[in-house]
Amino acid sequence: DGGITQSPKYLFRKEGQNVTLSCEQNLNHDAMYWYRQDPGQGLRLIYYSQIVNDFQKGDIAEGYSVSREKKESFPLTVTSAQKNPTAFYLCASSATGMNTEAFFGQGTRLTVV
Amino acid sequence: GQQVMQIPQYQHVQEGEDFTTYCNSSTTLSNIQWYKQRPGGHPVFLIQLVKSGEVKKQKRLTFQFGEAKKNSSLHITATQTTDVGTYFCAGGGSARQLTFGSGTQLTVLP
Numbered sequence: 001d002g003g004i005t006q007s008p009k010y011l012f013r014k015e016g017q018n019v020t021l022s023c024e025q026n027l028n029h030d031a032m033y034w035y036r037q038d039p040g041q042g043l044r045l046i047y048y049s050q051i052v053n054d055f056q057k058g059d060i061a062e063g064y065s066v067s068r069e070k071k072e073s074f075p076l077t078v079t080s081a082q083k084n085p086t087a088f089y090l091c092a093s094s095a096t097g098m099n100t101e102a103f104f105g106q107g108t109r110l111t112v113v
Numbered sequence: 114g115q116q117v118m119q120i121p122q123y124q125h126v127q128e129g130e131d132f133t134t135y136c137n138s139s140t141t142l143s144n145i146q147w148y149k150q151r152p153g154g155h156p157v158f159l160i161q162l163v164k165s166g167e168v169k170k171q172k173r174l175t176f177q178f179g180e181a182k183k184n185s186s187l188h189i190t191a192t193q194t195t196d197v198g199t200y201f202c203a204g205g206g207s208a209r210q211l212t213f214g215s216g217t218q219l220t221v222l223p
Contacts (some may be wrong), residue, residue: 035213040122042201042215043156058210090155101146101158102203102211 003027006091006105013085013112021076021108023091029103030096032074036060037088037107046089049074050096078110085112115140115206119214127222132189134217136202144205145178145185150216151198159187192221 004025013019025032031050035043045058049068063082068074074093078085088109092102116139126132136145144163148156160169162178162185169176175188189196199218203211 033210040215042117042119043203043213045210045212048210092156101161102148102156104155104157107155 004091004093004103004105006089006108008108009106011108011110013110015112016080018077018079019085019110021078021089021091021110023074023076023105024072025074025093025103026072027093027095027103028071029093030071031094032068033092033094033102034058034064034066034074034076035090035092037090043090046076085110115204115212117202117204117212117214119202119217121217122215123218123220125220125222126192128194129191132192132196132219134187134200134202134219136185136187136204136214138183138204138206138212140206141182142204142206143182145182146203146205146211147176147185147187148201148203148213149198150201154198156201189219192219194221194223197221 007022033048034046044060046064047066049055052071055066055068065077088107090107091105094100094102118137120135146161147159150156160176165182166180167178173190177186199216201216202214
């Protein structure tokens with residue numbers, strides 16, 4: 001089945017530790033995105049990538065890092081510099097740019113204690 | 114940068130009543146997309162509108178794109194319990210990225 005997979009679904013980390021969230025897609029999409037969702041708020045863009053080996057900061061990139069070494073994969077690292085990392089993280093992909101629909105993964109709920 | 118405002122933030126309706134959520138952009142949009150997120154789930158694409166003044170229907174759902182391409186609405190006729198969830202609009206702009214509204218969380222009371 002074609003789709004976009006995020007793992008794990010739930011993740012717990014201690015404060016001060018870096019953590020990497022996985023996102024893989026087999027839809028052959030060029031564009032991939034990371035969003036953060038907090039209760040009562042919309043989806044805020046962290047980073048996006050339109051092509052392999054290239055990515056751009058979104059609205060809330062501070063404290064996060066990404067890589068795009070393969071078309072299928074767009075991992076997100078939440079660093080210790082992120083002041084409030086507990087949130088629901090959603091990865092999405094789309095064909096060439098955002099004038100086509102975005103397909104979302106199931107999300108990873110990160111809790112930092 | 115581009116901002117997309119969505120109202121209301123919450124809406125409780127009795128089953129069978131109608132529901133509308135509104136989306137307004139600070140800039141002209143190239144397109145508007147609508148997504149639905151069920152409780153505990155992830156957003157799922159519903160529809161995209163591209164043309165000024167466009168109206169599209171999906172069964173009980175009616176989507177409109179304003180003449181100036183800066184606002185949009187989603188109207189649900191005769192809500193059902195299966196309509197429960199958060200509805201997001203997302204505006205496409207010149208930066209080739211989607212800007213999501215804050216969403217409207219719909220509760221349908223049986």
